[in-house]
Amino acid sequence: MKNRVLLFVVCILVSALTWAAGGQAPSGGGAQAAAWAPSRNVDWVVTSSAGGGSDIFSRLIADLLVKEGIVSHPIMVSNNAAGNGEVARMQLLQLRGAQADHTIMAFNLDDMINMVSNTDRRGDAYKALGIMAIDKHLVFVNKDSPHKSFQDLINTAKAGNRIVAGGSRGGDEVAMRLLAGQMGWTEAQMPYITHGSSNDAITAILGNHIDVVISKPAAASPYVEAGQIIPILALSNERYAGMFGVAPTLSEIGQKNLEFPLWRGIIGPGAMSAEAQAFWADAFEKITKTNAWKNDYIKKFQLIDIFMNYQESATYMVNSQNEYLRVFGKK
Numbered sequence: 001m002k003n004r005v006l007l008f009v010v011c012i013l014v015s016a017l018t019w020a021a022g023g024q025a026p027s028g029g030g031a032q033a034a035a036w037a038p039s040r041n042v043d044w045v046v047t048s049s050a051g052g053g054s055d056i057f058s059r060l061i062a063d064l065l066v067k068e069g070i071v072s073h074p075i076m077v078s079n080n081a082a083g084n085g086e087v088a089r090m091q092l093l094q095l096r097g098a099q100a101d102h103t104i105m106a107f108n109l110d111d112m113i114n115m116v117s118n119t120d121r122r123g124d125a126y127k128a129l130g131i132m133a134i135d136k137h138l139v140f141v142n143k144d145s146p147h148k149s150f151q152d153l154i155n156t157a158k159a160g161n162r163i164v165a166g167g168s169r170g171g172d173e174v175a176m177r178l179l180a181g182q183m184g185w186t187e188a189q190m191p192y193i194t195h196g197s198s199n200d201a202i203t204a205i206l207g208n209h210i211d212v213v214i215s216k217p218a219a220a221s222p223y224v225e226a227g228q229i230i231p232i233l234a235l236s237n238e239r240y241a242g243m244f245g246v247a248p249t250l251s252e253i254g255q256k257n258l259e260f261p262l263w264r265g266i267i268g269p270g271a272m273s274a275e276a277q278a279f280w281a282d283a284f285e286k287i288t289k290t291n292a293w294k295n296d297y298i299k300k301f302q303l304i305d306i307f308m309n310y311q312e313s314a315t316y317m318v319n320s321q322n323e324y325l326r327v328f329g330k331k
Helices: 002-022 029-033 053-067 082-093 097-101 109-118 150-158 171-183 198-206 217-225 274-288 291-299 310-327
Strands: 042-046 075-079 103-108 127-135 137-142 165-168 192-195 212-215 229-235 262-268 304-308
Touching (some): 042 053, 053 075, 053 103, 053 127, 053 217, 053 262, 053 274, 053 291, 082 103, 082 109, 097 103, 103 109, 109 171, 109 310, 127 274, 137 171, 137 198, 137 217, 150 229, 165 171, 165 198, 171 192, 171 212, 192 198, 198 217, 198 229, 212 217, 212 229, 262 274, 262 310, 304 310
Parallel strands (some): 042 075, 042 103, 165 212
Antiparallel strands (some): 103 262, 127 262, 127 304, 137 212, 137 229
16 A cells, blocks of 8 residues: 555656756737636635635635735635535536636645545546646644654654644644654554644644644745744655755654655636636736736745646646555556
8 A cells, every 4th residue: 555655746746857857838828818808706615714724725816816916906815624625616516607616625735635535526527727836745743742853753653652743733743743654653653633724733743632743834834934833854855944944854863855746736617618717827927927826826935836727727637636546546
């Protein structure tokens, strides 16, 4: 099982780096977009709790769409994490006409894993609007934790003591399971508590309900800045910079590096018109070219800067979905 999961990680990472190096701009997106533009308020749905990585991603883009004059009507961001997001994703498919054209949803690898694991629904039921960034993970402890480094966790496990981990659903859990597997820790040694969002998991560690938390930089940033949580391990091939730079990679402590990249994208209802799909894809590409996006999101949260148009992202989402299904024997 471990080898199959690692194969999946490698395949997704290679695909991501390939797109990052050679992705092309949308063909004809600007010309098509001129035929349609929002004529009323836009609903943006986030399928996780407020304060998490998807919430930060969504609210920043929604704000920039209006500030940059790309959309002239308000964009109303709402959170619906019911059923791990499945309620909102099911409702999205029920929209028709103008409502379908004026509703968009954040969608990432975590969402895809949960959807295909728990339902018969697949990514091609929706209209892909773009993939805008790739994220990675770090492991954190409470500032008052007796574990001051990842080596302390290793020593705790060797002593036969349990380490309770927490994080959001999907990719966070897979990454932590990969880490535990590589370290030879059983589920009994490191149980994983699933939370509705990264922010919920960080709240749990602040309350000392868990020993370690896995999160992406976006959600963890304000807590690291405030000195409330400390990064002790980067699940990346390279160290992060800035406030996250104190966390070593696994190779720096004599282990094999491990990373499980998470792509961040946006989808619309399956009934969204081709004109609206082209407009939104063009709009999101424009956002990725702004200084605000590059500085306030990509640079601040240390993501991989990437854009895939709606054709590319549709293919990429379905390919990653099918690879997950194949590796886990669900297809």
